[in-house]
Amino acid sequence: MCIFSLPASASYVLIPMDAESQKEHLKAYGITYWTLGQQQKVKWLLNYRGGAFLLPDTEELQKKCMIRGVSFEVLSDAKTESILAEIESPSQNMEAIVLEKAPKIAVYTPDSSVPWDDAVTMVLEYAEIPYDKIYDREVLADELVLYDWLHLHHEDFTGQYGKFYGSYRATSWYIEEKKQAEALATELGYDKVSQAKLAVATKISDYVIGGGFMFAMCSA
Incomplete structure (x- = not known):
């Protein structure tokens, strides 16, 4: 489990889904579902670190990740923009899909x-x-x-x-x-x-x- 202090410039949390970084994949899906239920949009980063999720950073989100054992990384705006730019590059087989609703x-x-x-x-x-x-x-x-x-x-x-x-x-x-x-x-x-x-x-x-x-x- 990754625990970080919150930098002043942090805006997003990345939940990696690759085998090396994430040990609680199912719980990570649950965290993503919970975030959608809070009326927050989530980006699903296909083919980036195992299909990672990019979520708006909140103190409550970080606490839930820590309680459930979900690994996460706090990102600055600059780091987030760099990741999204890499995904959008024509040379990469990646895509950022916006998730908007927690399905019932x-x-x-x-x-x-x-x-x-x-x-x-x-x-x-x-x-x-x-x-x-x-x-x-x-x-x-x-x-x-x-x-x-x-x-x-x-x-x-x-x-x-x-x-x-x-x-x-x-x-x-x-x-x-x-x-x-x-x-x-x-x-x-x-x-x-x-x-x-x-x-x-x-x-x-x-x-x-x-x-x-x-x-x-x-x-x-």
């Missing part, structure tokens, strides 16, 4: 799920990036419009209860999840889980067509 994130997952069952949820928890859990009720109630990014993981939208049938169909947890899925489909007015999941998948498709960002992995 939803994770499509049942209430019974636990964070360690989903790699992305684990990352969000560790990085201290906030997210909401939503599931079929919320999707069918058109609540997806409240979010910028939707994450999917294990869900099987065919209504066949996922890829675990062959190995785990006789286990108590699998049987309980099957019962919960059937009860929820009935509550939502569908005769079969497959019908409910088709309606949910259609809503998600409409969300993506309308400009929503979706990240899906595993069996989703």
